[in-house]
Amino acid sequence: MNPLNRAEQAVLGAVLLDPEQLTHLVWLAPDHFYRPVHQALFGALRKLSNDGHPALSTHGPLPLSWVTDAVDEAGLHVRGLTAAYAHTLIQACPHTEHAPVYGRMVLEGAIHRTVAQHAIRLHQAARADAVQGEVEEALRTADILAGVLTDLARRWGTDPRPVPPAAPAAATDVPAPARPDQVAEDERFLLAVLTEQRGAMDEVVAWLRPGDFADPTHGQLYRCLGALHHRGEPIDRITLLWEAQRRGLLADGSLSGEQLTAVCEGMVPSSADWFGHRVMRSSLTRTAAASARAIRALAQDEALGPGRLINHALHALGPLDEVRARWATANGTLAPKPTASTPSTGGPPPARVKAARARSTPHPGASPPAPAKPVPAPTAARPPSRSHP
Template sequence: MEPLLAGEQALLGAVLLYPRQLRRLDWLEPRDFHRPAHRVLFSVLRDAGHPGFAADADDGEVPLDWLIDTLILAGEQTRGLDASYLHTLVAACPRPGHAPLYGRIVLEGSIRRTVTEHAERLLAIAEEDLAAGDVEGTAHQADVLAGVLADLAGRWGTPHRPQKPATTPASAPTTEPSEDVLVDEQFLLSLLVHQDGAVAEVFDWLRPSDFADPGHGQLYRCLGALHHRGEPIDAVTTQWEVQRRGLLTDGTLAEKQLTPILNAHLVAGSAEWLSEQLLHASLTRTAAESARQVTALAADNRLAPGQLVGQALHALGPLEEVRARWRTANGQPSPGAVRAAPAEPGVPAEPGVPAGRVNAALSRSTPQPPAPRTAPSAARACATPATRRPSSVPLRSAQ
């Protein structure tokens, strides 16, 4: 017998033997049971207005008419419940006093099923939106999954915060980008190379990881580096930056990828619009990958529910980062977001850095005017313990 089924039967058997144990199971809901018949039976059992429930005693015999009425009410809503099955449930309970622990088994199974269900739904919607060129459904379902994880964290009693896994969960392999996607990315890179100021229009929110082809992403990183250094962007400077980074020698880029982009002439189009479409596709691909990772986490029985929720939230982190840039591209920056210059061209700065810390770092890197020279006696007078500069207080680490 499966452990989850054994837990559900043991819990229902414990309640049938001592109905007042339901007071210790108020955190459990009928939807937490995997079998539909068990959901119905638990819903009937926990109905406080059921005849005979209030008259039952913890150490007394359960009224026979209460059991009969329970069986009749449950049988009206589902099939497969009869007197013999009630005997099976009672026999499946080794210790009625362990009902809360059996309930935790039921809740844990419910958490895994719920996470899997919403992650699979996110994956299906993301794949549909990727084919349709839409993102609204993916964004909505991602919010739903995040809300479900928050609710499950509260029910299990664990902190609602991301938890980095020791190893990245193995998910299903992703499909290779289609030829149309590669052609669109190639055309966009041609515009960015040959149109003056095109990179500046998208540099703040488009990242190398948004490209489906890794080689195209590294080529965009070269363009971002040139823009970041304030150097002109054309076919010659781009080729030099590619060679300087060794992208052709290490196999990251192939000549057949680079040559059409550099040799394109009279290319016309909106680099900003094409970049937005590329970002839309990146959002749906990231959502699909996050959903695959969450599904793999839910299938790992070694993870406790608290670990599952925390690591699932961590898996949604890359998706939220892409969504933040998507809002920026559409003129809807996240409230309270702090804009800082990226440390690496084409790579976002670390999110969540307080403005005070950014300003402190900038002040440390800014040359300071030399201090005025003072007489030795005056310097010694200023170095008394009462006037010495107090030691700096370390910044509180992020939780």
Template sequence: MMDALLKGEQAVLGAVLLDPAQLEAMAWLTPADFYRPAHQSLFAAMRTLSTDGRPALDANGTVPLSWVTDTVTEARRHVRGLNAPYAHTLIAACPRPQNAPVYGRMVLEGSIHRKVTEHAVRLEQIARIDADQHQVESVLHHADVLAGALGDLSRRWGTEPRPVPPPESGPSALATPVGPEQTEDERFLLALLVGQPAAMGEVYGWLRPDDFAGAGHGELYRCLGALHHRGEPIDEVTALWEVQRRGLLVDGTLSREHLDGVFGGPGAGSAEWLGDRVIRSSVVRAAAGAATTIKALAEDEALAPGRLIGQALHALGPLDEVRARWRTAIGHPSSAPERADPTARSEPAARVHAALSRSAPRQSTPKSTPPAAPLAQPGTATTSLSRTSPSRRLRSTP
């Protein structure tokens, strides 16, 4: 974790230790947004104690020292290694308690990058596991979970979750390795389409050249699709003529040996069944490619959360397109992805509240400079902390 984010987490906790009222200004921040487990436990302890009505301020509005000690005691119930000196380290790390919402925005921004990375890595792993099994349900489920998380994070950040194309210099997905079984399925399908021209009508409506991963298979399918579209006969001669007309032999996309391997195939079987296997593989590859792209985006610390979420949603677009065609292939063309619409509008008040986390608090010019707030140690001299509001000074409990 970069040093600036660590300092941001420490500053948030220190601000609340100095001024517990800052918790009300950061209702949008959760313990899970903190990177360090100790910080998660401390922030959760602060919320728990605040809900229980602590700290109890006196008539002068001062904060008792027990607020610090009780927070550490409550947090130590869930994580080891915490002690009172670390609480004073947090207090010293906060330049100005009134800037707590801005520090909280830093914590939330880091949390968004981490959560997007976690979901993308999980989707990438599932896609690679299922690459040779032709199982797409699990992959699509995790893609829906990722899309739903992007929508939730966008609303927490205070922006609309809209797909945004990345700049031309943005990250591109690496090609997913293609197994020999997938290549064989494509070769058998192409041989079948050449040997049984009528079979082209079974797959033409939903299978696209981009669904083929084998070298040159997509372009050969494009040639067969062009013949079918023009109503011309499909056989080895017409297919070879279309390949030559498109210059695919000249530029090396296809070779005569490659074509002989396809044309010499069995030419028997079910085009619909083979096409289903090809498009299932395409779904898995699209999911893996989207996950790889999103992971690269989330690892870019310079990318603002709003842009990160928008570009991540855009990266899921190709997966949604091939998913729709796969559902057409299995006979469910009208079924929509089973996930919440990430572009659904959130409540305006919630969006405005989240957006405030990204804005600096309004600074009012004080009439006089407040004195440093002392942290009274029972039986010892007071120690200077950091500047805070006169109404939120820590005092020792009698």
């Protein structure tokens, strides 16, 4: 059986056996459960507790009405739930006092699912924007993903900060442009304008980078143009060809003289800034798609703990933040805020403290006893779980 499903069953069984366990699960929400029937039942148990169910004020064995009323309440929102399944959940719980640990497992699964879902949405938004020649939806979805990661970090009890993986991520294929022919044409026109039009590099050099080109050869040519511009040398098709040769592009077969001539002959009277924006727009949507794919791969790694998953995902958004900052420069707007928020100096919120304590409850006997002092008398043991008559 799936470990996550067993954890969901165990935490529900613990609450059905001992409603007081809900006080240790205030950080767990119904939508953290994967199965709809489990979501409905946990929500029903929470509602009955908040409404002051009579079973909570009784002494002795827990009345059966606690289970039957929870099943009835959950049945208003989901089909197929029976009292027999509720007793199956009770049997699936080894120890009611372990409910916070079972709840932590449920929260871990919810974090992985949530990150994966938002990564898929970012990828879809990026591809749709690439087809339409826009970037707004991809940027908005990236902001939502960053906010979700920050909220999940606080729920888990950690500070959201970009952290690179200990081992380099496996190489993945670079996402192809949504309109490869149009993108390639825009890049050729831009290179032609930058080569043949005097002073054109001044319009784009502050914010356009070689990595923004989908075609690696076009990126290498732009790097050559940037080197000529940086040294203050004249730029034309001859100096560009010479710089390409000095960088070994002709020797290793990356570029031929005929290819360079074809690029330069495609020059049309236009604005380098206009074509540069088109290239930059394509770069932003490709980068957003690449970040989304990387984050989804992280979320699918079940061995990755939630804290590391969140921080690695924030790190995977870094390339998009860098491209986005240059996009803002190109458009004369303010740079976006950093993806991860800085740690608060006023102390962590109570919900984060409770979540952290639920994950780090010390085991009995973990601390060595002091040798010079007598062992103190044990405190009153936790009362056993209440059982149904």
